[in-house]
Amino acid sequence: MAKPNMITKGDLIAFAKACLADQGIERFTLRAVADRAGVTQGTVYYHFRTKEQLLLDMVKDICERSWDELSGSRDNVVKHALDTAKSRCSGESFYHTLFFTLMVAGLNHEKVREQIGDLLQKENKALADNLTRIWSRPPVKGIPLETWGVLLNAIVDGLALQALMIKDFPVDRMYEALELLFGSLSHMTDQEEVT
Structure with missing residues (x-):
C-alpha cells in the first residue's frame, strides 16, 4: 500500500x-x-x-481526552466526571450514538466486541482510579472500589442510552440525583464503614 x-x-x-x-x-x-x-x-x-476501525479510534480518542482532562482535575473529581458525562447525555449525543452503534456492531463482529470490551475495561479502571483519589476506602463494606468504577460506568451509559431513546428524558434531574448519591457515599467514607 x-x-x-x-x-x-x-x-x-x-x-x-x-x-x-x-x-x-x-x-x-x-x-x-x-x-x-x-x-x-x-x-x-x-x-x-475499515469504517468500524475508524469509528473505534474516534471513540477511543474522545475517551482518552476525557480521561486526561479528568485525571488533571484536582477539585471535586466526582462532580467534574458527572458534569462531563452529563454534557454528553442528550437525545442527539454524538459520542453515545457512535458508542452504542459500535456496541451493536460488536454483537456480530468479534474484533469490534474485543475492542469495545477493552475500552470499557479501561473506563472502569479509570473511574476506579479516580474514586481512590477521593475515597480512602470503599463507602460500603464488601464492595471494592473496582466494582464502584464498573457501577458508575454502567449508570452513566444507561442514562445516556435512555436519553437517546426517550424524548424529554430528565437528564438534569437524573444527574442531580447521581451527584447526591455519590456525595452521600463520599460522606460515608469520612465516617464509619457501612456494614
Whole structure:
C-alpha cells in the first residue's frame, strides 16, 4: 500500500468527527472522510482498514481526552466526571450514538466486541482510579472500589442510552440525583464503614 500524504491519523480522526457530526452515522463513509480531509480514499485506508476501525479510534480518542482532562482535575473529581458525562447525555449525543452503534456492531463482529470490551475495561479502571483519589476506602463494606468504577460506568451509559431513546428524558434531574448519591457515599467514607 502506498504511503499516505502528510496527513496524520489524528488529523483524519478530527475530520471524521466533523464529518460524522455533519452527516450523521447513516451517511458516514470512509469516502466522505477522505473528501472532507481533501485526501484520497487510499490515504484513509492506509490509517484505518475499515469504517468500524475508524469509528473505534474516534471513540477511543474522545475517551482518552476525557480521561486526561479528568485525571488533571484536582477539585471535586466526582462532580467534574458527572458534569462531563452529563454534557454528553442528550437525545442527539454524538459520542453515545457512535458508542452504542459500535456496541451493536460488536454483537456480530468479534474484533469490534474485543475492542469495545477493552475500552470499557479501561473506563472502569479509570473511574476506579479516580474514586481512590477521593475515597480512602470503599463507602460500603464488601464492595471494592473496582466494582464502584464498573457501577458508575454502567449508570452513566444507561442514562445516556435512555436519553437517546426517550424524548424529554430528565437528564438534569437524573444527574442531580447521581451527584447526591455519590456525595452521600463520599460522606460515608469520612465516617464509619457501612456494614
